[in-house]
Amino acid sequence: MTEGLVVLGWPQVGLAFVLVLLVLLLMVLTRVGRKGELLWACARMTVQLALVGLVLGWVFAHPAWWITVGVLALMQVFAVATILGKFRGRLSSAMRRVVVVSSVAGTTAALAWFLLVVVGLSPWYDPRYVIPIAGMLIGNSMTGITLGLATLVDGMRDRRAEIEDALGLGATPRRAVDPLVRAAFESALMPTINSMLGTGIVFLPGMMTGQILAGVDPGTAIGYQIAILLGIVGAVGTTVFLALVLGARTYFDPRARLRPARTG
Template sequence: MTDDLLQLNLADLGLAYGLVLLSAALIRWQGYGGSGGLLRASLRMVVQLLAVGYLLEGVFALRHPLAVVAILAVMGLFALQVIGSRVQDKMPYFYRVMAGALLVGCGLVTWFFCVGVVGVEPWYEPRYLIPLAGMIVGNSMNGAALAAERLAVQVRRGRTEIEAALCLGASPRQAVAPLLGSSFKAAMIPATNTMAAMGIVALPGMMTGQILSGTAPIVAVRYQIAIMCAITGAVALTTLLILHIGYRNYFTADQRLKS
């Protein structure tokens, strides 16, 4: 089936990149600013994707578990860097909390999905594990960043209310319970909106890619439903871990709010 896939050569990519150049030219012509940032981001995208493509070809040919784990570790480190760059108000021990939550939340969901749902054998099969883990981690980053920043901002702004609740006998968990709830809801909005619009407003990338490669549409749909369930589970689990580990770092051992 994949023999029917239309190939893109460098000239085709050049034509496609012309749309970016056109966008940058229009932005510059209107004097809005930001055309330079758009061009830098597009060039970075091209370089990164080409590098990843050649790297994955080598990993797929090698099919060694250490190489796959190394790729996943690099992906996790870059995910931490991206989250850190997005979040301005950081909770105490920010990177420690993020790393632990992503490792447990995304790691468990990825393992369950690949081994339990898809039935990948061996478990380190790079053609399945790496792209599926990338989709799960990539989508979980948004929820993690939203949850961490929302909690940090609300704790900073609501210090008076939190301290008043503590003085009235509330536990730290009770004092920040409304903040945890609103932070969790904010983190789940992107995943919820994506699921609600999927299939009617837009065809998702994984499904589109499989159809273009020759997969039967109904098979592609099943895969897309499964991966969206995995992504939503990973976002929810990662966010819960961030919030329920992170809020404790705002309080001392004797249950006082840290300055």
């Protein structure tokens, strides 16, 4: 116990794995597959978080703007790589560039506003604030872009004839794909909206729970949680909007005609 904080040692963390063993037993009894995947996921999660803990411990002890920027760049690279990996062979080079630009521009703008204006962070590169908050914004934006692009890419394939008919009747490319972009935008925002609807009644978010467990006053923790959820909405909405609007344009040539069907 340290200033009201119950510190978990590795033996106690190990006891938490008993719950995983319980799930494995239930999977055996019900003859459910993927037991190996569950074990691999638990092992990988544990190793990854242990390594991240070591890295963050060093970063927090040696705050410097170039280290913080380097960590943010690495997070962005992995986020973009994850998105592109979900659509391997299905995106054109122009669309891949759109993913990079929208992800970096949207999350950077939202992060800068949150840290510099909302929090008023000084120095601006303090890794204890920048890295955790950036992780939440980038992670949620990554999920949003993935969901939005999935709807857009599938829609452009399945409704190609409908879009061509609209163009033939005189519609602009923007007007022709507008219903599809709206549907994709709604699909991408829905998980974030649902999460906000359940926050405080159905569940307590991780950031707020962590702060309360660390001894932070609940009122302060709630203020931070409200702000970060609004920041996530801003980051997801901005990145997804850029990805969909700019991405939809890549399907048309300079003469406002649909480009030939492609898979990559």
